[in-house]
Amino acid sequence: MGEVIVITSGKGGVGKTTTTANLGTALALMERRVVLLDADIGLRNLDVVMGLENRIVYDLVDVTSGVCRLKQALIKDKRFNENLFLLPAAQTKDKTAVTPEQMKALTAELKAEYDYVLVDCPAGIEQGFRNAIAGADRAIVVTTPEVSAVRDADRIIGLLEASEMPEVQLLINRIRPSMVKRGDMMDIDDILDILAIDLIGVVPEDDKIVVSTNRGEPTVLDANSRAGQAFRNIARRITGEQVPLMALEAEHGFMERVKQLFGFGR
Amino acid sequence: MLDILGRVFGREEAPSKEIAKERLRLVLVHDRATVSPQFLELIKEEVIGVITNYMDVDEEGVEVSIHNMERSVALVANIPIRRMKRAVKAV
Ligand SMILES: Nc1ncnc2c1ncn2[C@@H]1O[C@H](COP(=O)(O)OP(=O)(O)OP(=O)(O)O)[C@@H](O)[C@H]1O
Numbered sequence A: 001m002g003e004v005i006v007i008t009s010g011k012g013g014v015g016k017t018t019t020t021a022n023l024g025t026a027l028a029l030m031e032r033r034v035v036l037l038d039a040d041i042g043l044r045n046l047d048v049v050m051g052l053e054n055r056i057v058y059d060l061v062d063v064t065s066g067v068c069r070l071k072q073a074l075i076k077d078k079r080f081n082e083n084l085f086l087l088p089a090a091q092t093k094d095k096t097a098v099t100p101e102q103m104k105a106l107t108a109e110l111k112a113e114y115d116y117v118l119v120d121c122p123a124g125i126e127q128g129f130r131n132a133i134a135g136a137d138r139a140i141v142v143t144t145p146e147v148s149a150v151r152d153a154d155r156i157i158g159l160l161e162a163s164e165m166p167e168v169q170l171l172i173n174r175i176r177p178s179m180v181k182r183g184d185m186m187d188i189d190d191i192l193d194i195l196a197i198d199l200i201g202v203v204p205e206d207d208k209i210v211v212s213t214n215r216g217e218p219t220v221l222d223a224n225s226r227a228g229q230a231f232r233n234i235a236r237r238i239t240g241e242q243v244p245l246m247a248l249e250a251e252h253g254f255m256e257r258v259k260q261l262f263g264f265g266r
Numbered sequence B: 001m002l003d004i005l006g007r008v009f010g011r012e013e014a015p016s017k018e019i020a021k022e023r024l025r026l027v028l029v030h031d032r033a034t035v036s037p038q039f040l041e042l043i044k045e046e047v048i049g050v051i052t053n054y055m056d057v058d059e060e061g062v063e064v065s066i067h068n069m070e071r072s073v074a075l076v077a078n079i080p081i082r083r084m085k086r087a088v089k090a091v
């Protein structure tokens, strides 16, 4: 029996879809069988981030409304043997086209066959959120180190606790070590202190995320990307491995680079 | 103006993360204090239960509410007393 994990946030644009794509790919590379479920109905995104947008025939609403069978709507990602599948969101319907009960039944059916079902949640706290969390065994709340994002994460954590989500963990995305070092960005401890919740991992700001999203190839496939490394570590933690947090040393600032250029540096 | 000059010439300011933390702390105190009427009703009933052990109160007149002040939040209960019970005076 597999596990259903919802990736959620409250505030939009903090990296839910990026996280879902990368964790799913990393788990598939670890030989787990994974389904990525795009629950952002009306604002389909996961397909493009995964580079699978040209392969869509059926979508989530086609399945719940009985237009097709579940198996027909699952898109197999050929890069990862039989390990990674995508169930795309409907683009022309709205979030009320699916009910929490339907989502519960759907995720139950999927987790009977796959090891992990990762649900990419829409932003907000409306029905789309309630649908996405309906069948989940675990929630990963994504935030960035900003006041508005952390505030919305707090709200979401409250709602998840009220709905009796068994496990809720925090993922801090887009940390910039050099800014943390200057005292211009909240650090991990500041955020954990405020939210009082378990941490599953920290992902640095990384230009390679943009590049890989352009290409439709998740960043975990890039051995040199710091963000990719961070996502691979988080995937291992999801499977229960103990993996220490990776050191987020500050990248060199401009003045440091100048000093190094002239031989003053370390 | 002085402030801008100060910034241009790189005067030390409080690290902005400290400002962020303090703003977040305050905003969350307010957010988390936004509780449902049912929750307040529950508190009200339990408070009445405790108080009536010691004094006779006007249960209809009891008001429990959350007050947001600028830097803090308070639970305010207004409980009109009808009569003190004799036993309390002896304590
Ligand atoms: N660690 C990172 N470093 C650099 N860019 C990032 C990082 N994480 C996310 N991004 C970028 O931030 C943008 C928003 O990310 P994403 O679409 O994953 O967020 P989302 O939470 O799914 O948004 P929405 O709420 O709209 O669904 C994207 O352009 C993505 O490439």
Ligand SMILES: [Mg+2]
Pocket (backbone or CB within 6 Å): A016, A017, A018, A040, A045, A120, A121
């Ligand atoms: Mg998204």
